[in-house]
Amino acid sequence: MYTFSNKLRLGSFIAMGLGFIFLVIGFISAPSTVEEAKAMVAVHDDGHGGGHAEAATESHGDQGHGAEASHGEEHDSSHDEHLLSQLKNRPWSALYVAAFFFFMISLGVLAFYAIQRAAQAGWSPLLFRVMEGITAYLVPGGIIVFVILLLSAMHMNHMFVWMDPEVVAHDELLQGKAGYLNPTFFLIRAAIFLGGWIFYRQYSRKLSLAQDESDDNTNFVKNFRWSAGFLVFYLVTESMMSWDWIMSVDPHWFSTLFGWYVFASMFVSGITVIAMVTVYLKSKGYLEDVNDSHIHDLAKFMFGISIFWTYLWFAQFMLIWYANIPEEVTYYVARFQDYKLPFFGMLALNFVFPLLVLMNSDYKRINWFVIMTGIVVLFGHYLDIFNMIMPATVGDQWFIGLPEIGGILFFGGLFVYWIFTALTKAPLQPKRNPFIEESRHFHY
């Protein structure tokens, strides 16, 4: 049995506390009137003053202010209000990006786990308890994301512009989409997605623990069936979730492979976290039977899925770039103009770095190497989510400051606390999994 080390618990509490304070500061310092917002921008706006107004209207013309934007005075006031809502959105977006990021890690691990179960993989059963520990965060993480979405639907923030009836009234495209994209149906869908995922996670965990105590393989077979069924459910709901929770912050823009793209991001982050937690537990003397070959396989997945992510990123980008259709390219124009560093930095972190560092077979077996690469990959995929949400919600007013770091610290601390608490609940090695011998002797 694993016991939660005091140092790690203390660390996670400090991270949560510090993150909470940063987030509160972020929320308090957000402006509440147009004058405050203008004053804030005037102070911070030494560097990019000139191009700012242009860029803001260009990249956000699609948010319902576009129609009025061209008229002189009206433009000024609508732009100022737009600025206010961007600055008000910033702490919310920082909260949402971090909450979603850590939630998506456990969802990615759940998908990986279900694939191992459905494929009856022989190498991985030794890691099942680690994966089950990480997916335990699905419950609090999912509820937090749902609460944030609920608060958005209650107009506490302005991240999802289509939730504002005022905006929809002036926007024919959004009126056309209102049958699908309306707050009630949106929340019902979110509840169905989360309900399904959490149900599978809890039920599969129950079967997995029951298998240890039973004297036949019925629980194992049941788990296999449920996992295969879950994967079908997941494939559809994950895609819809990505449209709902991420793509809809840019309600005019759409991309048909967006679901896959988000999936690649969550999958590689999840596998990275499995590798990191496994290496950590091994360094503390647990999981004696996990050998370098298991780490090697996880690192291969990190390498492969990083390239898969890049493939999807580029497939999405190149078609839009080549076709050059105005309503599609605005998405990338906003990112190229205002998000150069995070946008291209993310490509370096998520593609070039893992490609070069994890290419060598021997490096995939060096534990500290996997940890270091994992940290870079996780940061890269945080930036990926950042780049998906921020351009639509805060526009050119982005910055990685207190609220963003606070979000990472708070949810990171909660994540660590939750998964390691879950790991203490059951023996780290499944006893009666029929493939456990194969997994123990797994050798590359």
Place this chain on the structure above:
Amino acid sequence: MASKVIQALYNDDDVLMHAVKKVRAEHHHIEEVYTPFPVHGLDKAMGLADTRIAITSFLYGCLGLTVAIVMMNFIMIEDWPQDIGGKPSFTYLENMPAFVPIMFELTVFFAAHLMVITFYLRSRMWPFKKAENPDKRTTDDHFLMEIGLHDNENELAELLWETGAVEVKVTEKES
């Protein structure tokens, strides 16, 4: 010069793996093992040095990438610039996204083909070459281990029978 070798045939890869380990533990030098399919971990059991083909593959990939860049730059930018879809070909960098698929494909193409050719050359395989494997059954379902003899015929034969060989024979080998 012809040298005397002893050949042992096995009909199971697990038995072969154990035999290889045992023979090596007794400090006999295994000259070659012929198998109908790649046996996982056999190279390590035989104590062969790691393959360097991965390094050549990386270098060939870099070569392919360079060829693609130079080629596309000449064809699409220098020699015959065109205006495709409202994107005039003025500089390589501006048109780079359109060239990425070609860069990728040529990287893979060069790495794969040159790696196979390197492997054939290094293994001394070329068209019309006489097959090296001493027994036809190694292309079907048998595994053959070959050990050089130094006046220790009986001792080795006994050891090989012990390891589960289905057949042991001594032959002259041209080298």
